[in-house]
Amino acid sequence: MSRFNSILIANRGEIACRVIRSAKALGYRTIAVYSEADSNALHVQMADDAVCIGAGPVNESYLLAERILDAARQTGAQAIHPGYGFLSENADFAQACVDAGIIFIGPSAEAINLMGNKAEAKRRMIQADVPCVPGYEGVDQSDDTLLREAGKIDLPMMVKAAAGGGGRGMRLVHNREELADTLQLARAEALSAFGSDELILEQAIIRPRHVEVQVFADSQGNTVHLGERDCSVQRRHQKVVEEAPCPIMTDALRERMGAAAVAAAKSINYQGAGTVEFLLAENGAFYFLEMNTRLQVEHPVTELITGLDLVALQIQVAQGEPLGLTQEDIKLQGHAIEVRLYAEDTSQDFLPTSGPIHLWSPPQGEGIRVDHGIRSGQEVSPYYDPMIAKVITSGPSREVARLRMIEALNQTLLFGTRTNRDFLKACIENEVFIEGAATTAFIGEEFSPEQLEQRPPSFCNNAIAAVIELQLQHQQAFASSVNVAAGLKNWSSSTPMPSRKRYQHGEKALDLWITPDDEDTYIVTDEGDHTCTVNVISINDGIAKLSVDGRRVKACFQKTADKLYLSEGGVSSVYRDEIPFDGLQDQTAGGGNIIAPMHGQLLELKVQTGDSVEAGQTLAILEAMKMFYELTAETAGTVTDILVEAGTQVAADELLIQVEAAE
Structure with a gap:
């Protein structure tokens, strides 16, 4: 047994608050870390102790393992919970915790390393007879090899960052002529987000469901699954709506997918909470997608249908205690739905937003749970992921959970920066979702660009x-x-x-x-x-x-x-x-000028002063909120001035490039 009584949470926002709540309820002393941008954040106020670890950008704070370990030493923290994102799936960080005599509340560094690389994970799953999508996951990463192997894969095809997740470094290819440019962009995005530009290629499974299985394992060799979650409603390959159980799941299919997930975990001697993700095809076949070696954003829906506290189980297993559960003990009751409240503009291709929160008022009521880390008066920072809260509802049936979600969203108030609240409500009220028929194509098929526009008020x-x-x-x-x-x-x-x-x-x-x-x-x-x-x-x-x-x-x-x-x-x-x-309107001329749509870092300029450009041509690449955005010319013309340099931070609405429109 490895006993501890204090936990440092190496994260921020709603997941830091979530871990703090369970840890404090169990009697543990909690320590928060925070960046200068988060000095007044809710998780800092909730913790028993808190340490500033650097400036706002993640590579100057939350991604600095040594700063976090210093904070643990400084406060006497005996264990570290990584949450999700940031260093949660960083094998070097997990091992550094062990080397420092601090318990890492998660799997071993070896397991993280094996499953953190999509290529290596896929190779291991093929050896374990877990069904996998056809594609290329080889070690040779030269452009020639990737282009050659791509020729063997049916279109459409997915290009994925081997070390990635959350949709970053992931691109869909519909024709082979665009593959070379897609590889370059995916490499750059993967390197920036994950520190590795390794890629894998896979045949795209059209209109699948994204179904994942929650697994849990202890150090005594006990491994169980806690049922599945349907996470098919996505934009930019990032989840928006999740529910448990999957609306079309049968007992036989759950048994097969659960067995595959348990086999995947056992094949790498996994310990702790993990999620094995699958693509479920329309014909009932399922394929291994990846394994997340951490707690998932959507874990609350599993908690609500199993009655288990997954954070408490993580702490229990990390101390060497047995799970105390067998597969027969796991009973799924009722239904739960979760939506992710993002600071984003749905009318601008879900472009992240930042800015003030003048008022935050979460919903309350029967069967309503809200996980968040925000409060009135704070700012939504441009440095971090745009997810700001999760609204979760549950009930004895899927329809009760769905109706409670509509009421919860009606009550949800965030005044200040723009959010996707109204879009989430439209998803839950959509007939395809009501019927339980949503696939990963749901948003693209059910919401035209016009429908994503913010409707004018009545x-x-x-x-x-x-x-x-x-x-x-x-x-x-x-x-x-x-x-x-x-x-x-x-x-x-x-x-x-x-x-x-x-x-x-x-x-x-x-x-x-x-x-x-x-x-x-x-x-x-x-x-x-x-x-x-x-x-x-x-x-x-x-x-x-x-x-x-x-x-x-x-x-x-x-x-x-x-x-x-x-x-x-x-x-x-x-x-x-x-x-x-009146008379005070902004006089900055429009024309073909390129304006920064949000705060971020201008990674690359693709034009020079005097260049002629065509409508739709990429003029610059901006990195913001962990994603890359191509800034394109709205009209043909000539570049008359470039007001910024590559590698610099730019502010939202800042004029970057002046383009004189062609007559």
Whole structure:
């Protein structure tokens, strides 16, 4: 037995908070590490002790193993839980913990090393008779060899980073002419994200389900699986919605997939929590994809259908104790669904966003669980993964869990940076998802670019926003004047005087006129034929209770210096009255100019001043939030100026390249 009573969590955000909660409940002393950008983060406040390990960028803080080990020595931490991401699947870090006399709450360095490389893992699984996707996973990584081996694989084909995960270094190839460029881009992305540019090639399995099996093993040789999770709803090869159990799973298929997952774990003498991921084809065949040698983001759905605390089990096994479970002890009950709340703009190909969190209010209720590491008043940093919270619902049936998820998302409030909340709700309400028929092609097949656009709010919501803003202005005026009676706020010596608001939603400008009807009632009209009557019942502490044309409405809002954030009926929208800002619009000319879509590092410039460019041509490559983005020309023209250098950090909305559009 290897007893310990203190745990350092080598991570941040929601997973650090998740580990701290279970560890503290079991009586362990907890230590957080944090970057300068996370100095006020929730996980720092929750822990018993905390140590700053460097600047905001991950390669100056969370990826520095020696800084984390120094923090452990400094605080007397006897064990380290790596969470997921960062150093969680770094074999050198796991071994360094052991060498320092600190228990690593995870598998051995050897197991991590074996399964951390997709090529080596696939070779090992083939030896263990675990079904694998046809492809190339050889040691020879020359371009000539990869191009030659690719010729033996049917299209479409996947190019994958051998050391990777989370969709980074992964590219889909539809024609062989694009393969050479794809290899170059995948290599660069893999090297940046994982420190290795090794690639594997695989035949793409069209419209599969992504089904993974949770395994657990102790040091006594006991290995079990805890059922499966369906993680098919993905964008950019990253999971968005997960559920357990898989909607189409049969007892016979679960037995076969579970046996394959257990065999995979036993073949490498695995210990601790792990996940064996499979592609499940439409014909019922399944293929090994990879093994994640850590706790998964989606572990809560397994916890909810098994009644087990997986973090507590990790701590138990790390101390050399037996699992205390046999396969027969594992009973799956009910259904659970998890959605990942990302800071991203779905209308811009799910582009990550960063910025302030003016208000964070997670949902509550029967069968609702929220794992998060954020709070009102903090910032969503550009340095880290854009996932900011997980909303999980459970129930006795899949439909109950699904309906609870809709209600939970309706209640979820994050005012500030843009999120994918409304998109998540659209996924859960989609008929294909309702039928349990979603595959990895779900988002591409069910959501056109137009459907991913942020829908403009309804006239009713616009009217609610306008009335709330007007009422807040009245409240501010009354608070600053002792001579104004509250009962006279809509008084006029003649006919009622309308107020005007002008809102911009995308390219559409909307003018509204708000005319008092009595003390707390307004008639709202627009330039068209829309009109409604809004009666204010109460406006307090960010909640407005109203009657709109006789219908009772409860809206949540947050007012900042120049914007009103509103959530009503499960739809979020942002309002900025343009009238006070007339004449103050940004004069930076558009044309073909290249603007940074987010904070990040400009990795490469592909043009020089004076170059002629075509529409769609890649002009630069930006790295942000662990992904590479190609910045392309919107129009043909000539590069007239380059305002930044490769290798430098750039800010969101910064002008990078000036392009004079061709006439």
